[in-house]
Amino acid sequence: MALSLFLLATIAFSSVTAQSPSSSSCASHTFSSSQLYGSCATLPHLGTTLHYNYTAAGNTVSVAFRAPSKGAGWVAWGLNPNGTGMVGTQAVVAFRHSNGSLVAYPTVLDSYAPSMAPADAAELGFPVSDVAAEYAKKGGEMVVYATVALPGKGSKFNHVWQQGSSVVNDVPAAHPTTGDNILSTGAIDFSK
Numbered sequence: 001m002a003l004s005l006f007l008l009a010t011i012a013f014s015s016v017t018a019q020s021p022s023s024s025s026c027a028s029h030t031f032s033s034s035q036l037y038g039s040c041a042t043l044p045h046l047g048t049t050l051h052y053n054y055t056a057a058g059n060t061v062s063v064a065f066r067a068p069s070k071g072a073g074w075v076a077w078g079l080n081p082n083g084t085g086m087v088g089t090q091a092v093v094a095f096r097h098s099n100g101s102l103v104a105y106p107t108v109l110d111s112y113a114p115s116m117a118p119a120d121a122a123e124l125g126f127p128v129s130d131v132a133a134e135y136a137k138k139g140g141e142m143v144v145y146a147t148v149a150l151p152g153k154g155s156k157f158n159h160v161w162q163q164g165s166s167v168v169n170d171v172p173a174a175h176p177t178t179g180d181n182i183l184s185t186g187a188i189d190f191s192k
Contacts, residue, residue, distance in 0.1 A: 026042045048184075078093065080158045127149040131146045
């Protein structure tokens with residue numbers, strides 16, 4: 001009898017912890033395009049979330065990166081195949097252009113003061129396609145979409161994500177260099 005009560009309590013506790021608010025909101029998020037993503041991760045800093053579909057046959061990943069919008073700011077997500085930080089990352093950045101439209105494009109972060117300019121295919125270390133962005137009024141967040149042809153043969157990579165509070169002359173300005181902004185890095189295995 002005591003063992004049965006212990007098992008019942010363990011199952012009840014497991015059910016509560018498996019449905020934490022962050023994982024629930026991650027998995028149940030609805031995109032305006034009705035796109036479905038099989039996997040998602042609530043990232044540990046900046047209130048961001050990454051949704052993705054990994055295709056092992058072509059070693060590609062389609063992503064939707066969600067980040068709270070800071071008015072006239074910008075958001076970015078990217079992969080760093082050779083390091084753990086910002087330098088060496090190939091990112092997809094999005095912001096509201098001065099003409100009011102949303103802009104999204106891949107860029108290369110080649111220093112701690114990158115140009116944040118759009119990169120053409122020759123500058124990219126790996127192909128990025130289907131780049132787009134939207135502003136979700138309901139959640140007050142920017143969503144960046146892209147399909148990435150993953151470099152090499154693996155599915156595990158270092159990734160970085162970021163938010164900046166301003167765009168100057170249609171170029172994302174530097175983000176803060178303290179707090180969560182400098183902690184927004186991690187490892188991800190797209191096959192899981």
